[in-house]
Amino acid sequence: MCKNKLSGIKMIYRSNREEVKRSKFPSFLTIDKLEEVKSFHKTMNNYKKTPLVNLNSLAKELGLRSILVKDESKRGGLNSFKVLGSSYAIAKLICKRLNLRLKDVNFNYLKSEEVKNKTGEITFVTCSDGNHGRGVAWTAREIGQKAVVYLPKGTARRRVEAIIELGAKAIVTDLNYDDTVRYAVKIAQENNWEIVQDTAWEGYTEIPIWIMQGYAAMAYEALEQIEEMGIKKPTHMFIQAGVGAMAGAVLGFCVNYFNGKHPITTVIEPVNAACMFRSAEINDGKPHGVIGGLETIMAGLACGEPILYGWEILRDFSDAFSMCPDYVTARGMRILANPLENDEKVISGESGAVGTGFISLIMQRKELTEIKEKLALNQNSTVILFSTEGATDPVNYRSVVWDGKYNIPY
Ligand SMILES: Cc1ncc(COP(=O)(O)O)c(C=O)c1O
CATH class of the missing domain: 3.40.50.1100 (Rossmann fold)
Structure with missing residues (x-):
């Protein structure tokens, strides 16, 4: 466990690459399965790939090779990645009722x-x-x-x-x-x-699995975009978790896509809703919930009970579990809203920006050197982040980005 003076940030690092070789890859998140999902999404009238933004100047500033941000504020006019899951699950449900094959x-x-x-x-x-x-x-x-x-x-x-x-x-x-x-x-x-x-x-279980398959399409798009950009495979990935369906889907798909040689993956949760972190800490293989009001500005991540299928993937294939206070995501929102030099702006909401805030602090603050070293983050690292929502609460967005609410402790 790494603790530090930036109060509230914690990480459990437990590289399990040897065990990965022995774990069963998630069979519902294979490239074949995702081809069906992708073909379906393409028939939707609002379907368009969301941008994968290459933040060159930010990467240089932080001492990394590349930072790639999947911008889900542009998802079908709905301001978050979530419709990828609900549309696919509802389509599968109707096909099941009518005895049809989605393809x-x-x-x-x-x-x-x-x-x-x-x-x-x-x-x-x-x-x-x-x-x-x-x-x-x-x-x-x-x-x-x-x-x-x-x-x-x-x-x-x-x-x-x-x-x-x-x-x-x-x-x-x-x-x-x-x-x-x-x-x-x-x-x-x-x-x-x-x-x-x-x-x-x-x-x-059936519908949540369809939803996870739908979410995994976000990762599939991103990996295709990385190839099109001629960028080497990401070395690191940070994924935020609520119940862990999205994080599990993204990681599970990457495990299949890279045949077990997926990027070093850190799961991030808000301090007051860190059920994956708690499960990793208890370390008996089972998912464990947290109780309480789950207070955080990261509303999409304010969930106390892990989804079993997501947890199992994160348990078997992620490298680190972390918890971050609200000031981490607030910093990420401000960084993405104020791009350096020629970088593009990304409007990122509370549940979308925590990866950016975390990586910026890991690379810039001495207190987090141990985390940086454990994760082997340096000028050769290509980091992928998922900005999973835009300003879905515009009032709080402006308090954070205009007024500097939730500033980091100095
Ligand atoms: C914007 C955003 N990001 C991430 C998540 C986390 O997804 P999950 O609950 O599957 O972990 C959510 C969930 O609602 C969300 O709304």
Whole structure:
């Protein structure tokens, strides 16, 4: 365990590359499986690859070879990567109901009256901090169905409005994320609604796996873009986790893509919602939750209970687990909003910018030298980061970027 004076930042490093060779690669995240996902996404009317931004000047400033940032604020007009998962899962669900193979149909067909007549009316229900709910609401609207989204207490107004604008019902509860999931499931069961949740539990596994496959498409796009840019394979990857579906999907796909020689991978969580970190610390192989209010500005990462499939991948294939206080992501938001020299600007929200903030502090602050050395970060390193959302809470975004809220401790 590395501790330091920048209060709250912690990392558990446990290089397991020898064990990786013995672990079973995740079979639901192979290149073949992702080809099907990719073909489906391409049929969506709002589909376009999001940019992979090469921040040359920032890399030089921090003493790295390259920093590549996948900018998910540009994802289909929805401001986060999440629709990749919800659209694919809902499409698979409808195909299952109608006994169709997804590769034989496209999104336009799923939007047709013919399909709606066959399925009848469906209400999709989910719990979300905002982003996943927006993806579910968008997909439901596109295919002429209904969506109901439950959000945890304190959800920012704009995140709620964005869901309502898509024609869905949005209900803010008085509960934290994990309890809101349980509440949404109860209501769904009472009403015979279809649950589209991005986390799994006993007896509910098929949809979360489809969602993870959908998320992995973000990593597939990025790896293709890296090849097109003629850049060498990334040496390092930082991925933020809430329940860990996205991080597990990205890492699981990279394990298959690089045949076990994937980048050195650090998982990042907010201090008050660090369930992967806690599970790694307990180190009995099982996922462990954290309880409490899960307070953090990183709303998308404010989840206390890991998804089993994500945890298993992170446990077997990641190199480090870390926890970061809010000032880390706030620094990342400001860095990405204020590019150096010819670097492009990236609008990155609270749950998107933590990797950038973390890498900047690791490279610049003496207190984090141990982490830098453990991760072998230096001028030969090519780092990939996933800015998974834009300014989904514009009020807080401006407080951070304009007013310097959540400054780092000096
Ligand atoms: C912007 C953003 N980034 C990352 C995540 C984390 O995804 P997961 O909960 O699968 O770990 C979320 C989840 O809502 C999110 O909204």
